[in-house]
Amino acid sequence: MTTPTSTTLAAQLRAEVVQMSHRAKAAHLASALSCVDVLTVLYGQVLNLDPAQPDHPDRDRFILSKGHAAAALYAALAWKGLIAPDQLLTYGEQHSLLEEHPSPKLPGVEAATGSLGHGLPIGNGMALAARIQNQAYRVFVLMSDGECNEGSVWEAAMFAAAQGLDQLTAIVDFNKWQATGRSQEVLKLDPLADKWTSFGWAVTELDGHDHDQLLAALTRTPSGRPHAIVAHTIKGKGVSFMEDDNNWHYRVPTEQEVLDAKVELGVA
């Protein structure tokens, strides 16, 4: 059930991400905003993580394969208690492990992402390791739609299906944009859900901003098959003047724009 807590949390994370982009003059704000609801539901209600033991062998694994959305991950990690909230202030600064793409040295980061197409193969290895070692943890990999341009994604998709890795869930943040154009036009991505189905995956197509739908899908474990969630999203979601405007792939908000965004998000 969508709790006020969940929507409030998503708004808080969005405000944090907007503030971080401004402070660090860091790009990829709209890409981070589009996946905040997925992260909110994952970190709020799905992932089995103990902040006191971030390396516990039985923890669920989450890989932000679209590493350019790192700010959203850091905000979620801080909320969950895996990193200190104060650390968010150091985002993008020298001597901070909060780099614009996740460093494997940071607690809570499962893989060094930033180069696209790396997360799903690594997720395969983690899911396979669980099977080999008789562990029950789950593995979640969040990718962008542009990332599905990478051949390694489809190498991994075939392997996961061949091995029946049902502990693995891939989520595609399908915001219809990549860096320089519509993801349907740069390469022919549609029909994306059908692609995953044809690769042997169980597929759920949903509204990637609807927490009820996300919770239901993220807690679903189809027997014998990996699960792909094609999450229809809006790039820049939550801030009206950024929504579906690809200029915000690279643009950094001004101080006034941060204030406007916070008002709109209802976060003081």
Add this chain to the structure above:
Amino acid sequence: MRNAFARAVTALADQNPNLVLLAGDIGNRMFDAFKDKHPTRFYNCGVAEAGMTGIAAGLAASGLQPITYTITPFNTLRCLEQIRDDVCYPNLPVILVGTGAGLSYASLGATHHSMDDIAALRILPNMHVICPGDAVEVELAVAAALELKRPTYIRIGKKGEPVVHGQPPVFQVGRGIVLREGADIALVSVGNVLPIALDCAEVLTDKGFSTGVVSLHTVKPLDHSLLTDLFNRYRRIAVLEEHGLAGGAGSAILEWGCTQGVDLRKLRCFAGPDRFLSACGNQQQARVAIGLDTGAIVQSLVQGWEF
């Protein structure tokens, strides 16, 4: 060498429950014994080397010790960024094994030659680069790499190479093996050219040159103390490698030597040219074509003796 690898990995998997073998759709029958004994620890990852490298990283991040195996260019250059980002950056215990070192597959054409893999792998932080000289060194290298628990590349040949070591030598990653002492010429052999080095040593000795031979199986990290000793004691240091000159072991020795005050005029590098080798025949013919055979090496060293 590849049969030695299969033998080694099967035996080591008996002792090490964390060892997982990943293959890129080659070597199927070779690993039958492994698959029989350890069915949950062998995976054919298909013709998908980037995917295989990522899988290895995920396994290693979860407490296992994966070994990836396929033909050298496919297991190195094809998936180089996965090796860099997924394996080396997090410093994970992944072992990459490339079969077909140098010109092992000369007749298959330049797509299957591997004259650039040492260069590509040794530039990556955290990576270790091991080039065994014979089947005995292959078995020892795999065992040592499993002990090391760091990113490691092992470059092996094909099958049927001469076995050099009658008895297993002491094998340590980063420590060359002295096979023969001398005073005039030190032949520093890297990888599968070790039998050539020993052959050259015989001929050079017959010609009156006191010749030593070292198997410098580890290119990264380099054995600095051994190299210092060689430069101090010998009048020539000749590096032999079935790899391009650019970025190979000789190049690594130059990078090291230029800050050490050793006399780099003593150094000779026998390596491959800066061009694709086409229509080069089998491995032996290709070696002759690029001057990496006993006759050419000996002639070059003897003719260039006075400087």
